[in-house]
Amino acid sequence: MTAEHPHAARSLRRTDARLNRERLVAAAQEVFTEAGPGASLNEIARRAGVGPGTLYRHFANRQILLTAVLTDRVQALCEQAEKLRTSDSADDALSQWLGAFLAHARANQGMGSALMVNEPDAPDLDCHQLILNAADGLLTRAQQHGTARADLTAGDLVQLITGIGLSTARNEDAEQAHRLLALVLDAAYGAPRRSK
Structure with a gap:
């Protein structure tokens, strides 16, 4: 089994991060439309198929996520x-x-x-x-x-x-x-x- 090339691994992580961010924004669009700006961030993470930690790595707080949406x-x-x-x-x-x-x-x-x-x-x-x-x-x-x-x-x-x-x-x-x-x-x- 060959070791994964470091550049390929970094590229894969960047792609995963970009896809996670896109999924989070799309889920936030839905949840904020349904429940308003005070909607549950945990629900947004759940719909995006990621954990709350991933949400907060991309969006440090609710206002930044709202602004992205x-x-x-x-x-x-x-x-x-x-x-x-x-x-x-x-x-x-x-x-x-x-x-x-x-x-x-x-x-x-x-x-x-x-x-x-x-x-x-x-x-x-x-x-x-x-x-x-x-x-x-x-x-x-x-x-x-x-x-x-x-x-x-x-x-x-x-x-x-x-x-x-x-x-x-x-x-x-x-x-x-x-x-x-x-x-x-x-x-x-x-x-x-x-x-x-």
């Missing part, structure tokens, strides 16, 4: 905005993304304080600015090629949608949130327009 969610939202920027209809792209952002705002109520964590291991990303940039790119395109109001800003839209998300997050029936989003879209375009 939110960062992943925000990056996915921004990737969606980037894909939508190439769609045929600039107006539909903005409407669709605002619907996705509303779902994000409703799902992440109570987790926003984690974005302000000042921990050395926390991701160095300004999630609020990333969202503003995504909204601005889609809004600017809709203003240039569509019918969106010229006096509307990305900050206006983000604040309005965040407000709807916060005020309707505890309401399991999403119908009111979608009605309020439709009102925002009507105002943004100056004519009736519905989210998709």
Whole structure:
């Protein structure tokens, strides 16, 4: 039996560590969505198929794990905005993304304080600015090629949608949130327009 090469062993450990981290973040996404930011970290470790010690090796505390989850969610939202920027209809792209952002705002109520964590291991990303940039790119395109109001800003839209998300997050029936989003879209375009 040959001894394992030290470089191969290190590479395997790094791969295992990366996979464990990915599993932990995915499990945390589920558990935090179900039970909120105070959810059991032991349950997250259990669903990820690792022990609590592995969780704490990757995430020293709850805030760092929350920040990792939110960062992943925000990056996915921004990737969606980037894909939508190439769609045929600039107006539909903005409407669709605002619907996705509303779902994000409703799902992440109570987790926003984690974005302000000042921990050395926390991701160095300004999630609020990333969202503003995504909204601005889609809004600017809709203003240039569509019918969106010229006096509307990305900050206006983000604040309005965040407000709807916060005020309707505890309401399991999403119908009111979608009605309020439709009102925002009507105002943004100056004519009736519905989210998709």
